Amino acid sequence: MSASPISIKGVNKIFSTGEREVVALKDIDIEIPSGQFVCLLGPSGCGKSTLLNAVAGFALPTSGSIVTGGATVTGPGPDRGMVFQEYALFPWMTVEQNVAFGLEIKGMDKAAIAPRVLALLETLGLKDFRSRFPKDLSGGMRQRVAIARVLALDSPIMLMDEPFGALDALTRRNLQDELLRIWADLKKTILFVTHSIEEAIYLADRIVVMTYRPGTVKRDILIDLPRLRDPASAEFNALKRELGQLVMEEQQRHHNDEIRMAAVD
Numbered sequence: 001m002s003a004s005p006i007s008i009k010g011v012n013k014i015f016s017t018g019e020r021e022v023v024a025l026k027d028i029d030i031e032i033p034s035g036q037f038v039c040l041l042g043p044s045g046c047g048k049s050t051l052l053n054a055v056a057g058f059a060l061p062t063s064g065s066i067v068t069g070g071a072t073v074t075g076p077g078p079d080r081g082m083v084f085q086e087y088a089l090f091p092w093m094t095v096e097q098n099v100a101f102g103l104e105i106k107g108m109d110k111a112a113i114a115p116r117v118l119a120l121l122e123t124l125g126l127k128d129f130r131s132r133f134p135k136d137l138s139g140g141m142r143q144r145v146a147i148a149r150v151l152a153l154d155s156p157i158m159l160m161d162e163p164f165g166a167l168d169a170l171t172r173r174n175l176q177d178e179l180l181r182i183w184a185d186l187k188k189t190i191l192f193v194t195h196s197i198e199e200a201i202y203l204a205d206r207i208v209v210m211t212y213r214p215g216t217v218k219r220d221i222l223i224d225l226p227r228l229r230d231p232a233s234a235e236f237n238a239l240k241r242e243l244g245q246l247v248m249e250e251q252q253r254h255h256n257d258e259i260r261m262a263a264v265d
């Protein structure tokens with residue numbers, strides 16, 4: 001499977017907790033063509049994960065529609081693979097077993113699984129670690145396994161929720177480069193959540209900046225700098241300033257909201 005488009009139309013998400021209602025997403029419209037690498041950027045609480053989970057089918061919108069590859073999302077599906085920040089590996093399985101698991105569940109022929117898994121482990125530099133358990137791996141290695149596991153399923157859409165957020169700077173850059181290489185190779189559609197401005201500019205074809213509560217699209221920007229991008233370049237820094245200003249405005253709204261809530265309590 002190669003890539004497929006994502007169509008998000010008029011999406012709203014309201015959480016009701018007791019007497020309070022939180023409008024997490026409001027009137028979200030985003031059309032993502034096949035193969036595009038999109039970053040959702042914004043401060044904590046602006047609905048990035050809520051939107052990603054809606055596309056994944058884990059928590060459907062209150063209203064509006066999400067269509068992937070021509071079908072309306074009504075739940076999780078094999079066309080969408082998700083990579084989480086906390087790796088979500090099975091601790092009792094080796095690296096190899098973790099990557100093979102989804103294929104076994106899919107009912108793939110055992111003889112076909114082994115070479116496919118081995119090729120992926122090789123691609124992600126995990127071959128020598130294939131018999132290890134997750135607890136014996138560094139955070140970066142665990143995240144490689146999580147990515148390999150999603151790639152094994154060959155979903156046309158990859159959804160990534162701050163996948164590199166817990167990693168140190170060097171490992172993070174390493175995995176970002178690896179992801180770009182894989183994406184250039186496989187041309188999957190990627191929807192990637194981050195609150196790092198630099199990460200978004202380094203990776204994305206397009207950055208969607210979200211507002212803090214209710215989560216709306218504040219700005220939708222195409223990034224047409226050639227890759228690999230140089231974070232020290234003038235163009236990169238100009239974008240960093242522009243996006244920094246947008247994110248800071250939302251961070252300020254978040255901060256003001258917290259002060260207001262504390263005053264009510």
Ligand SMILES: Nc1ncnc2c1ncn2[C@@H]1O[C@H](COP(=O)(O)OP(=O)(O)OP(=O)(O)O)[C@@H](O)[C@H]1O
Pocket residue numbers: 015016017022023024042043044045046047048049050051195213
């Ligand atoms: N299950 C839930 N019940 C009630 N409110 C929720 C629920 N999930 C999210 N929210 C609220 O919806 C808003 C958006 O949350 P969300 O986690 O999507 O934001 P985010 O941008 O991903 O933030 P972070 O970067 O901190 O994960 C927040 O105000 C959050 O408190």
